[in-house]
Amino acid sequence: MATIKATCPMCGDVDLTPRQVRVRVTEAIRESDSHSSYVFGCPQCRVDVEKPADEEVVRLLSSAGVRIERIAVPAEAREIHDGRPIGYDDLLDLVLFLETHDAISEDVALASGR
Ligand SMILES: [Zn+2]
Known part of the structure; x- marks a missing residue:
């Protein structure tokens, strides 16, 4: 099983398994506003940590077996309102x-x- 190294703001570098990490891909109304992040609970201090992830990080974490959580914005949110x-x-x-x-x-x- 792959070991993922991440950095906790409190504890520094920590080792995680793919099951301890999740990737969130949020589709925004405009493509340029879409963003991705990875989330983990620090195994030492138990604090939930979320950090931005670019496409390369998402691809690497996905290939390591990390679950990808896609958050789709409903079509109604894409409507223009006056x-x-x-x-x-x-x-x-x-x-x-x-x-x-x-x-x-x-x-x-x-x-x-x-
Ligand atoms: Zn920590």
């Missing part, structure tokens, strides 16, 4: 609106001609 973000006041307005749900059914009835 307008300001929904705020706390908007949610309160929605709650107040829904409390008068009878008005909605009346509106639907009027719209459908009933």
Whole structure:
């Protein structure tokens, strides 16, 4: 089994097995914003460490048997949105609106001609 050498910010160099390391590949909305990292729990101090990984590091860790975790951004996140973000006041307005749900059914009835 391959031994992977990594550096813990607290303990310095540590030896890991491929099962102790994970690679995360996150697809961002724009290709240039995508990023990859590798994550391990330090066997000495137990701190979780995450470090950036370029394509070469991802390829090397993958060939050593490290599990690749791909995080895909859903298609909806790639849509372009206009307008300001929904705020706390908007949610309160929605709650107040829904409390008068009878008005909605009346509106639907009027719209459908009933
Ligand atoms: Zn450590």
